[in-house]
Amino acid sequence: MAPNHNYQPIIVSNDDLPTARKRRAIYLRPFLLFWLHALIAETIFLAVGVFIMSGTQDLFYKVMWTLVFCPLGMAGAMGGLINCFIVDHYYGKKAAHFTAILTLLVLSTCNYLCYNLDKHFGWFGATDHPMWFHWRYPMIWTVGPNSHVPGKENINTMNHMLSIWGKIDAWLGWVSIGANLCLVILSHLSHPSQDVAELRIAEPLKALVLMSPWISFRHDWPSMTTNEHKDIDAREVTERWSQDYLNGVSTNHYAEAVEAPETWWVGALVKQTLVLAGSDEVLLDSITTWVQRFSKSNPDTTLVIGQNECHIAPLIWPLFHDHHETQQALALKSWLCERLRA
Secondary structure: OOOOOOOOOOOOOHHHHHHHHHHHHHHHHHHHHHHHHHHHHHHHHHHHHHHHHHOOOOHHHHHHHHHHHHHHHHHHHHHHHHHHHOOOOOOHHHHHHHHHHHHHHHHHHHHHHHHHHHHHHOOOOOOOOHHHHHHHOHHHHHOOOOOOOOOHHHHHHHHHHHHHHOOOOOEEEEEOHHHHHHHHHHHHHHOOOOOOOOOOOOOOEOEEEEEOOOOOOOOOOHHHHHOOOOOOOOHHHHHHHHHHHHOOOOOOOOOOHHHOOHHHHOOOOEOOEEEEEEOOOOOHHHHHHHHHHHHHHOOOEEEEEEOOOOOOHHHHHHHHOOOOOOHHHHHHHHHHHHHHHO
16 A cells, blocks of 8 residues: 655746745855854954964864854854744844844853863863953853853843743743753842842743753762763863853852752742753752752642763763653653643
8 A cells, every 4th residue: 555645745836946946045044144154253263263362283173163163053053043933933123133032042152162162172272361262252251150140141131032022921941051041040030139130021931941950069969979970971071160150259049059948939930840850960969959949839840850861861862873762851742742732
């Protein structure tokens, strides 16, 4: 019996070719635009790196990083996101606003990643000339704190989104240090800081989804020892990254959610929360401790621990060509399907 294929032909005759070519140009435009702008910016960054920061040593790697991989990566990421979430969905000023927000979030994350990668490889002089590196990547400060509340720009961005959309059913979620920033926003909603613009929402967040939240910078948790050789997070790396994240500022309940008492989370402005973790990750004990405190006053909180899974396993395992479904990913899909129908 012949298989029954259900598909919709896009081009059925030669008359459809001009329309198809026009649509193709629309979908390619974000990729080409971000590739060109990234190439121009990276050319300037390369010049600063060579003439001011670290000279011509490792020049091949610098050129490949700045003029090949970064433009292609930025174009692929931004082109895909814009085509998926903006093209054919929004037009005019609203499309421009959403594109600006996506650009802010992606560039901030990218710059933070590049800074820490260069502290490891040492090609551009991030360790010896941090201020020059920050000048090249000024938005790095939007990811780490430059006040007593980390993620200041994330709060400003959310304020901007609310000013555009007005009242919305907001779902907030991220992974690892991004999950930390989600809790920063949640804390700021209930405990506004003087260092950051006030964030007001018409009603509680509809949901909070946290995968492997990095909410403690301490290394005396038992799981830090028992899972030391099972996880992807090395102690020396997490120590350095936590120092970079705090940026000389003393830790507090915003930066390390696990240090906040149970009373801190009373009246948290979120309706339902999903927390995902792996049994083999070094952060496990801090995550379970925080969930126990948070769930006391927020009973609609679900914790799923994937057995024999590491930190952000659904994202990490495919990088090692292990494509079987993780327990965390299955739980996330099931939880979202159930809650989205509600």
